[in-house]
Amino acid sequence: MARAKRISFSTHLAIVYTLIIAIPLLILILLASEYLNSNLMQSINQEALKTVHDNTAYVINYIDQMERLEAVMSSDYELLRTFYFADPKDTEAIIESMLFHVKALERLQFALPQIYNIHLFAENPAIPERWPLVFRQERLPLQDFPRWSYNYRDPIMSNLAQSKEPAICLTSELLLNKRHVGYLQISMKMREFIPFAYYTETGEAMPLSTNYVFANKQLISPPDAISGTLQDLIQTENEQRGTLFTTIHHRPYTIAYQYIPRLDMYMVHARQLSAVTRSISLVRFAAFFIIFASIGLLFFVITFATRKLVARLYVVMDGLRQVKEGNLQTAITVPGNDEVAEMASLFSDMVAQLRTLFDEIKREHELVAQTEIKAMQNQINAHFLYNALETIKMQAELVNQRSLAESITILGRLMRYSLKLNKHQVPLEQELDYIRDYIAFMNIRNDYQIHLLVQVPDTFKTIEIPKMLIQPIVENAVKHGIEVLGEDASITISAYTETSAHRWWISVQDSGVGISESRRAELEERILTGIEADSPSGGIGLINIQQRLFAFYGRDYRLVVESTAGQGTRVAIPLPLPNEMITQGSV
Numbered sequence: 001m002a003r004a005k006r007i008s009f010s011t012h013l014a015i016v017y018t019l020i021i022a023i024p025l026l027i028l029i030l031l032a033s034e035y036l037n038s039n040l041m042q043s044i045n046q047e048a049l050k051t052v053h054d055n056t057a058y059v060i061n062y063i064d065q066m067e068r069l070e071a072v073m074s075s076d077y078e079l080l081r082t083f084y085f086a087d088p089k090d091t092e093a094i095i096e097s098m099l100f101h102v103k104a105l106e107r108l109q110f111a112l113p114q115i116y117n118i119h120l121f122a123e124n125p126a127i128p129e130r131w132p133l134v135f136r137q138e139r140l141p142l143q144d145f146p147r148w149s150y151n152y153r154d155p156i157m158s159n160l161a162q163s164k165e166p167a168i169c170l171t172s173e174l175l176l177n178k179r180h181v182g183y184l185q186i187s188m189k190m191r192e193f194i195p196f197a198y199y200t201e202t203g204e205a206m207p208l209s210t211n212y213v214f215a216n217k218q219l220i221s222p223p224d225a226i227s228g229t230l231q232d233l234i235q236t237e238n239e240q241r242g243t244l245f246t247t248i249h250h251r252p253y254t255i256a257y258q259y260i261p262r263l264d265m266y267m268v269h270a271r272q273l274s275a276v277t278r279s280i281s282l283v284r285f286a287a288f289f290i291i292f293a294s295i296g297l298l299f300f301v302i303t304f305a306t307r308k309l310v311a312r313l314y315v316v317m318d319g320l321r322q323v324k325e326g327n328l329q330t331a332i333t334v335p336g337n338d339e340v341a342e343m344a345s346l347f348s349d350m351v352a353q354l355r356t357l358f359d360e361i362k363r364e365h366e367l368v369a370q371t372e373i374k375a376m377q378n379q380i381n382a383h384f385l386y387n388a389l390e391t392i393k394m395q396a397e398l399v400n401q402r403s404l405a406e407s408i409t410i411l412g413r414l415m416r417y418s419l420k421l422n423k424h425q426v427p428l429e430q431e432l433d434y435i436r437d438y439i440a441f442m443n444i445r446n447d448y449q450i451h452l453l454v455q456v457p458d459t460f461k462t463i464e465i466p467k468m469l470i471q472p473i474v475e476n477a478v479k480h481g482i483e484v485l486g487e488d489a490s491i492t493i494s495a496y497t498e499t500s501a502h503r504w505w506i507s508v509q510d511s512g513v514g515i516s517e518s519r520r521a522e523l524e525e526r527i528l529t530g531i532e533a534d535s536p537s538g539g540i541g542l543i544n545i546q547q548r549l550f551a552f553y554g555r556d557y558r559l560v561v562e563s564t565a566g567q568g569t570r571v572a573i574p575l576p577l578p579n580e581m582i583t584q585g586s587v
Contacts, residue, residue: 014303022295029287045243048256048269055196056258080176086126117187145171150220166190197221215265328355429461455494473508473571481512504577509570515563
């Protein structure tokens with residue numbers, strides 16, 4: 001497969017210069033088109049909102065008429081008394097009263113032609129039915145009607161053609177001094193009450209605008225493909241009036257809506273914007289075509305001018321290719337005092353730092369390999385050594401040599417801890433237990449006593465540290481500080497925080513012979529440079545401890561060695577402070 005041709009730096013530079021000129025022009029076109037789009041959308045938005053507002057006012061007018069009619073009939077004291085107190089024995093008086101009230105209701109309904117049904121349902125069985133106005137209450141299929149019912153079909157007059165058309169029905173309870181008399185129903189055709197819901201403006205291929213009515217969280221106008229989505233959008237707005245833009249089925253819409261609290265009803269007008277957006281897109285396309293043609297011409301002019309300015313950069317590129325091929329001895333120079341010359345100098349410095357870094361990584365890998373090899377060597381025949389120690393311990397107990405058995409037990413614990421390879425991090429408490437066994441074993445061997453003082457707060461004892469981090473320091477204190485002295489001595493292990501540096505310290509202080517300042521400085525230098533070999537006794541040594549701190553935590557974590565000849569030596573180990581302890585003070 002042929003290698004793709006790369007774009008030269010001069011071409012990139014020409015592209016940048018061209019974009020510096022082209023981007024503001026493109027932004028200007030975008031802003032102008034957005035301004036045009038915003039004004040056009042705002043005009044459409046206002047028109048849609050006006051449509052909803054006008055139709056809402058139309059509906060509220062009919063609501064007022066129906067509620068006023070309800071108020072008139074509910075306050076007719078004589079009618080309510082007749083319905084409630086009618087006595088079956090007084091048939092003539094009931095009929096005379098009913099004729100009077102029915103004529104009044106008929107005149108009232110004639111004065112309001114848009115209301116085509118008024119029904120009175122009387123609970124009193126003495127009231128005779130007077131079709132189509134007065135009926136007995138048991139004719140109602142339900143006794144718990146909502147105040148407003150939508151798409152209601154009259155069950156009493158279902159045989160009439162006009163009653164088959166859906167209606168909006170206002171139902172209220174008739175009361176006489178808080179005593180139930182019956183029910184009143186006032187009905188109006190849905191198409192006359194909300195003509196808004198049945199109007200759709202059609203275009204050549206699809207509706208340009210559609211009206212919807214949602215009441216009691218239900219669609220009461222004819223459903224279509226987007227009505228469900230619209231209902232979800234409106235109900236999440238929690239506003240009584242407003243507009244929003246949205247995309248439904250990959251088509252843009254502007255939605256205007258208004259809420260009628262008395263009916264728990266939303267009037268919604270949805271206008272499709274596909275034609276508008278197509279027109280705006282054509283305008284944008286024409287403007288962008290002119291701009292891009294100009295940008296192309298500008299690009300060729302700038303490319304010719306920039307190719308002569310970047311020749312020295314190819315020197316740096318050659319150096320990069322050499323480094324890529326593995327040559328870290330590369331060094332380049334570019335004459336001059338400009339940015340290109342500075343880039344070449346920085347490149348040479350970077351290559352030198354890479355060489356240093358690779359050398360350090362190599363040394364760290366060698367240290368890890370040496371440590372693992374020694375650990376594997378120590379583990380050879382470990383099982384045999386454990387069994388041998390257990391056999392010797394049993395023989396010592398058989399001859400009642402308790403002190404010898406205790407020494408073997410301590411030695412077994414020391415070997416078991418030091419030869420475990422499955423854990424490289426242990427809680428501080430386990431390391432301290434190992435050191436206690438080590439000091440106990442040393443005290444059995446020597447004719448003087450070493451007193452171990454552990455002054456570590458409980459909060460530190462559960463923190464995990466690298467295994468065998470403290471023991472080599474204690475071993476050095478015994479060998480080089482206390483055994484030379486040959487008398488009772490003490491070793492103190494303590495811990496404290498350095499909150500400002502987000503670290504904590506483990507301090508090992510002995511009361512041995514100490515070392516001179518010159519030797520202390522030499523030892524500290526060897527620890528930092530790592531040129532000293534491991535101790536011949538097989539311990540890990542201070543060099544190894546420092547190298548592990550560098551490998552685990554970074555170059556800032558350095559051992560601190562303090563000593564005064566004749567007064568002992570103190571070695572402090574820095575460790576990162578756990579997050580939960582950062583805000584605590586020094587311990």
